[in-house]
Amino acid sequence: MNKNNIILIGMPGAGKSTIGVVLAKVLGYQFVDTDLIIQEEEGKLLWQIIEEKGVEEFINIEDRINSKVDVSKCVIAPGGSAIFGENAMKHFQEIGTVVYLDVEYPILKKRVGNFERRGVILRHGNSFRDIYEERLPYYHKYAHVKISENNRNISQTVSAIVDALDLAPESR
Ligand SMILES: Nc1ncnc2c1ncn2[C@@H]1O[C@H](COP(=O)(O)OP(=O)(O)OP(=O)(O)O)[C@@H](O)[C@H]1O
Ligand SMILES: O=C(O)C1=C[C@@H](O)[C@@H](O)[C@H](O)C1
Ligand SMILES: [Mg+2]
Numbered sequence: 001m002n003k004n005n006i007i008l009i010g011m012p013g014a015g016k017s018t019i020g021v022v023l024a025k026v027l028g029y030q031f032v033d034t035d036l037i038i039q040e041e042e043g044k045l046l047w048q049i050i051e052e053k054g055v056e057e058f059i060n061i062e063d064r065i066n067s068k069v070d071v072s073k074c075v076i077a078p079g080g081s082a083i084f085g086e087n088a089m090k091h092f093q094e095i096g097t098v099v100y101l102d103v104e105y106p107i108l109k110k111r112v113g114n115f116e117r118r119g120v121i122l123r124h125g126n127s128f129r130d131i132y133e134e135r136l137p138y139y140h141k142y143a144h145v146k147i148s149e150n151n152r153n154i155s156q157t158v159s160a161i162v163d164a165l166d167l168a169p170e171s172r
Contacts, residue, residue, distance in 0.1 A: 003095065003096055004072055004073050004096060005071060005074045005075070005096030006161070007078065007092040007095075007097070008020050008076070008099050009078065009083060009098055009099070009142060010080065010100055010103065011132060011135060011139075012079070012080035012112055012115065013080075013112040014080070014101040014102075014103045014149065015101055015103070015157065016101060017033050017077045019101065019149075019157050020033070020075045020076070020077035022154055024074070026158055027162070030071065031075050031076075031077070032069065032076050033077045034065060038061060038062060038079070041065060046058075046079070050119055055121045055122070055123055059085060062078075062081060062082060062084075063082075063084070063085025063087050063088045065088075066085055066092070067085070069091070071095075076096070080135070081120075083135060083139060084138070093142065097144045098143050099143065099145045099146075099147055100140065100142075100143035100145070100147065102139075102147060102149060102150075107149075107150065108128075109129075145161075147161055148160075
């Protein structure tokens, strides 16, 4: 089993996709955004799948697709809701280092804007604040490494991940 992947987890808007592709380029890795695999396999956009099938079925689909990701030397950016998939998170922990991108709530809220149209899964009419609080314990539970993004721009966050994982060119 390959353990050389990097899996970024965190809230919607934390920057998993944005940071992920830059990190992959810096490391010479491949990059996979599993939201795009879900859309391709289902033949629909994320928000359409959520609207048509509902939150619980979306979580099942996401869990199934994430559990099948079979790559090496790859930065993987799953959706923010991936942490609700127990099989997928176990798989991610087995194939690499799981990195939590920690961003404080006010910054996230500003970045995400209208989260209803972003396709964020909402249970029981929850607010964005509710989902932040609900998810935090999961991000902490599954992360091997936690990186605070506060006061860091994209390239500083990428450098912080490279340093934390000891992935600088001379140590590879
Ligand atoms: N320091 C920063 N690091 C990362 N992203 C930033 C930063 N500052 C601003 N942004 C912006 O925040 C947004 C992050 O969105 P992105 O789609 O990468 O999040 P995500 O974690 O992949 O969300 P999702 O769970 O919905 O897939 C982008 O618009 C990005 O340009
Ligand atoms: O955090 C979420 O609830 C989601 C984030 C997106 O990346 C998608 O995975 C999906 O739209 C759900
Ligand atoms: Mg993303």
